[in-house]
Amino acid sequence: MLTNDNILNALKHVEDPELHKSVVELNMVRNIKIDGTHVSLDVILTIKGCPLKAKIQQDIEQALKNIGATSVSLQFGSMTDEERRTLTATLKAQNVTDQGMPKMLQPNSGVKFIAVTSGKGGVGKSTVTINLATALARLGKKVGIVDADIYGFSIPAMMKIDQKPTMIDQTAIPVxxxxxxxxxxxxxxxxxxPVMWRGPMLNKWIRNFLANTHWGELDYLLLDLPPGTGDVAIDVAAMIPQAEEIIVTTPHNAASHVATRSGLMAQHTKHKILGVVENMAYFENADGEKNYLFGQGGAEKLADELNTHIIARVPFAKPEENTGSSVYDEDSVVGEVFTHLAEDIIYR
Incomplete structure (x- = not known):
């Protein structure tokens, strides 16, 4: 027999896909009516035009049918301004301290920060960021990416993301x-x-990405830094002294020579260097022969100069063309490289 209590108990397991909290906990379920095995109720979304309304509807309907409802009618509404302010205050209290410091930056937060950097553009730093993050997620970790390359942002396009973050007042829900x-x-x-800002605005936006975004629980937060040793790299070093760094280069001596500066900056700011990723390391033809299109030895020289080691060599390869994304399939050669790298980072 259907009752209000068992309906609410069933819906406690349905989460808002963005906030990752129960729709019951968020008080999104209201005005439950039961007529035999037919259930009707109101679902109050956080904002009008919620992009994941269809997902929420599907999950609620399935949860109710699992406990015996034969038909379900949902009426959708949205929170009032006052309800949104209350929700925003709750989310902010979870994200920042009373002094306005992002809680994830506290030493006991449990979040591990990995900054991915390079000396110059075009060496595949963002490709490394998104594929390492995806590999960590595939291994069961809770992962986020901050595209900190404010001028040269590319992560949304590379991951084929065409959705905008949901904004609840001044709090952003990451995509x-x-x-x-x-x-x-x-x-x-x-x-x-183009973004045409100087230092103070860059600093402000990096802080916004950390403090005014509801990240929820995270194990790893990867930061895709702009190439070089400019304002953003300096700000990240000051804001996140516990961050570890991966230096990305190609085998070419010119690329590795420039990358040395980023590595030396990491050492100067006391960031631990996890190692060097050599991207575009080689091209393997159908006969299994490796062709070193950018030469050899640059990554070894870089690792020696920084007193670290090469943690991955990524060959030339096309991602899955039918997806339009730069995320490699888990079973591809490149996907396996990043799986091994993610395992090394988790279990080191």
Missing amino acids: ESNGVKVMSMGFFSKDNQ
Whole structure:
């Protein structure tokens, strides 16, 4: 027999897909009516036009049918301004301290920060970021990416994300793709317009990405830094002294020579260097012969200069063309490289 209590108990297991909290806990379920095995109720969404309304509807209907409802009618509404303010205050209390410091930056937060950097652009730093993050997520970790390359943001396009973050007042809910939560300046730049800011604004936006985003529980937060040793890299070093760094280069001596500067900056700011990733390391033809298109030895020289080691060599390969994404399939050669790298990071 259907009752209000067993309906609410069933819906406690239905989560808002963005906030990852129960729709019952969020007080989204109201005005339950039962007529035999028919159930009707109101679902109050956080905002009008919620992009995941269909997902919420599907999950609620399935949960109720699992306990014996033969038909379900849902009426959708949205929270009042006062309800949203209350929710925002609750989310903010979970994200920041009373002094306004992001709680994830506290030493006991449990979040591990990995900054992915390079000396110059075009070496595949963002490709490494998204594929390492995806590999960590595939291994069961809760992962986020901050696209900290404010001028050269590319993560949304590379992950084929066409959705914008949901905004609840001033709190952003990161977009999730491939099991990874993502925040990027690309979500806020209209029609791919350039960002023309100086240092203070860059610092402000990085802090916003950390403090005014509801990340929920995270094991790892990867930061895709702009190439070089400019304002953002300096700000991240100051804000997140516990961050560890991966230096990305190609085998070419010029790329590795420039990357040395980023590594030396990491050492200067007391960031631990996890190692060097050599991207575009080689191309393997159908006969299994490796062709070193960018030469050899640059990554070894870089690792020696930074007193670290090469933690991955990523060959040339095309991602799955039918997806349009730069995330490699788990079973591909490159996907396996990143799986091994993620395992090394988790179990080191």
